[in-house]
Amino acid sequence: MTLHIVKKEYIRSETPSLSHVKDSSTRVQNGSVTMKNQEVVGFNGDEAVAYAVKQSDVNVIAAYPITPQTIIVERLSEYVADGDIDSEFVCVESEHSALSACIGASLTGARVFTATASQGLALMHEVLYATSGLRCPIVMAVVNRALSAPINIHNDRSDMMGSRDCGWVQIYAENSQEVYDWIIQAFRISEHQNIQLPIAVNLDGFVISHSMENVYVLPNKDVKKFLPPRKTRYKIDPTHPISFGGLFLQDYYYELKRQQEEALRQTSKILDQVGKEYYKISGREYGSLEVCGMEDADVAILCMGSTAGTVRSVLRKLRADGKKVGLIKLWLYRPFPIDELFSVIENLKALVVMDMALSFGAPFGALCSDVASILQIKKKDLKIFNVIYGLGGRDITPSEIEDIFNDALEIAKTGIVKDYVKFVGVRE
Amino acid sequence: MSRKQNLADRMKLPWKRMPFGGIMLEAGSSVEYRTGDWRITEKPVIDQKKCVHCLLCWIFCPDVAIVRSEKQLNVDYTYCKGCGICAVECPVHAIIMVEEKK
Numbered sequence: 001m002t003l004h005i006v007k008k009e010y011i012r013s014e015t016p017s018l019s020h021v022k023d024s025s026t027r028v029q030n031g032s033v034t035m036k037n038q039e040v041v042g043f044n045g046d047e048a049v050a051y052a053v054k055q056s057d058v059n060v061i062a063a064y065p066i067t068p069q070t071i072i073v074e075r076l077s078e079y080v081a082d083g084d085i086d087s088e089f090v091c092v093e094s095e096h097s098a099l100s101a102c103i104g105a106s107l108t109g110a111r112v113f114t115a116t117a118s119q120g121l122a123l124m125h126e127v128l129y130a131t132s133g134l135r136c137p138i139v140m141a142v143v144n145r146a147l148s149a150p151i152n153i154h155n156d157r158s159d160m161m162g163s164r165d166c167g168w169v170q171i172y173a174e175n176s177q178e179v180y181d182w183i184i185q186a187f188r189i190s191e192h193q194n195i196q197l198p199i200a201v202n203l204d205g206f207v208i209s210h211s212m213e214n215v216y217v218l219p220n221k222d223v224k225k226f227l228p229p230r231k232t233r234y235k236i237d238p239t240h241p242i243s244f245g246g247l248f249l250q251d252y253y254y255e256l257k258r259q260q261e262e263a264l265r266q267t268s269k270i271l272d273q274v275g276k277e278y279y280k281i282s283g284r285e286y287g288s289l290e291v292c293g294m295e296d297a298d299v300a301i302l303c304m305g306s307t308a309g310t311v312r313s314v315l316r317k318l319r320a321d322g323k324k325v326g327l328i329k330l331w332l333y334r335p336f337p338i339d340e341l342f343s344v345i346e347n348l349k350a351l352v353v354m355d356m357a358l359s360f361g362a363p364f365g366a367l368c369s370d371v372a373s374i375l376q377i378k379k380k381d382l383k384i385f386n387v388i389y390g391l392g393g394r395d396i397t398p399s400e401i402e403d404i405f406n407d408a409l410e411i412a413k414t415g416i417v418k419d420y421v422k423f424v425g426v427r428e
Numbered sequence: 429m430s431r432k433q434n435l436a437d438r439m440k441l442p443w444k445r446m447p448f449g450g451i452m453l454e455a456g457s458s459v460e461y462r463t464g465d466w467r468i469t470e471k472p473v474i475d476q477k478k479c480v481h482c483l484l485c486w487i488f489c490p491d492v493a494i495v496r497s498e499k500q501l502n503v504d505y506t507y508c509k510g511c512g513i514c515a516v517e518c519p520v521h522a523i524i525m526v527e528e529k530k
Binding site: 133134135196233234241243245246248252254255256258260261262 | 440442443444446448449450451452453454456457484
């Protein structure tokens, strides 16, 4: 089996602020894809979500506004009110109802979208499990925000990490461009007949959701071609009555959960297939994870979301100083890309896993727990430590990341890990 | 294959062959669920001589186990769970709970 790993060059491109755009256009110069048809639009993350949903011909939207996701709901209701899209917008009284309405709509064979954040996701919690258990291919944008108390509206990932076992496919985007691209791909992946599972596309609150960036958008006809109307074998239909959501006890429940787990595990394969097709129309390459400088790196940082951008810029600086550092950015958190991860860490001496959420009382943060447990299987000698950072929107600065890299280089040299969990950015 | 056999076969299916996502492909399949198995000790018996055909038992039965025919009311023991609501509600005490011999 050949694994699909997306590689990004660490040699600095000419326009640093638009690094992702520049990268895409270099690929164009390489000759494979034409970007001529793509328009550049100024979007913040939320607007990019809304625009992608608009182009995806969604049938039903049911969402309840919550900071920092509000712009998504505002834009979508504007699109519906202006007649730009032919979708049913269901105004609901809570997030619990929003996702419940989405399940009903999805079972009729409709393409469905919703979005939430933080407390809203927590309120949805029980319905999250119903969505995946009923195999409803719903796409949801989760704008990551800290959970109360104390109340906070800024970015960390305690919301989605708290619901990580809900059976959804979980994707983390780095910037507005990725958010746009992932939303469109997410519909294809979730509606694939072997998958039929909901997908949560995560974007960091404010850092992505409210930051204006240049986004390349595809022409409507390209998206339409890439994303034909949803087809489903089983749906609620009065002319062919079947039952959904029955009571399954000791004799059935286990088999259904095993089925669900298998579908989730197959997702990374389908995600690669869809990513390849998407590359053909967009020139932007996606997969389970993206690496930078991993060919010869001694130490690496593994992280998700917007943090990867900061890490990459520090990495470029350290590479210029001749330090062998690398970056692994996970796009796909569930199902966890185990094989892909193994294939890129083979020659590594130390690995830092960065968690933007606490898992209270656990040995590590959630992401690091996953990584540590799979290293036990194949690569016991790799030194690993966990960084907890950014809680409640606390910034992670380039100098802090440089310190983390230097700590990792020190560990690679001495082989001694002093602190397995480091709280970076907290006032001591 | 009769519906009953069909259900029994499905009971043994391994996970790969179970209907997708727990979908039940036949409508009205709860008819196959014989709730009469739930009865533990007593079953209701209707004394047809005392019965005044007021239909209160038919209204109150939570399992639609009272069956109406032209002349009289009967209990469908395939579905009767033996809850005893009919015996309590009967205004003329025509229904009594009788111990079942196993």
